[in-house]
Amino acid sequence: MNLTLKIWRQKDANSEGQMVDYQISDVSDHMSFLEMMDVLNEQIINKGEQPVAFDHDCREGICGMCSMYINGEAHGPDRGVTTCQLHMRMFNDGDTITIEPWKAAAFPVVKDLVVDRSAFDRIQHAGGYISVNTSGNTQDANSIPIPKQDADTAMDAATCIGCGACVATCKNSSAMLFVGAKVSQYALLPQGQVEAADRVKNMVAQMDLEGFGNCTNTGACEVECPKGISLDNIARMNRELMKASI
């Protein structure tokens, strides 16, 4: 395939960015999107120019780093996949592909396609954990009976990889799908009960402090989430918050 790429280039957080056109040829439809970006960067480096900066790590849909807006959709046109799992067979010879960073006030651009998602880390630090005595007398988690349905629903929530596609897609830049998933994964398990009230209050307070918007039930986040995190998690977070506030 021969493609035209329109890519957001921005030198650093303080510079103005702009879309820059690149031509790339002989792209195999077996390549992943990031492999195609690697080939482009080789070409750019060989010309003595700065390669396009983008985040990536595991390249197998686990770490949530490879976040970019492709043709106006978070993680591109496929469903239930991250950018690293997106294949070039989703595109056609002669296509023009626009590639942009996440756009949200709470995710400022660092360089090109790289944004600062440390706001998510700070929300996690505010309560996305349980405190366990690891002195050697810890109860084996497998010895605590948990209804299968609860374990499965908690596991579904725990599959959130913190990529931020929900925020990037939401017209309000809301982080409630992410925070809802992180609250839900503990709210459904006995291990999460001890700190439940503080967890939800602190995580929601930090979310607001970081400048994320509110949920208005549009549901775009759920559609674009590569892990299929359900809106039910937002409802559960709201119930947990109400319970904790009374």
Ligand code: SF4
């Ligand atoms: S809820 Fe989905 S879209 Fe949002 S951070 Fe988690 S995995 Fe990414």
Ligand code: FES
């Ligand atoms: S690089 Fe880890 S999820 Fe894509």
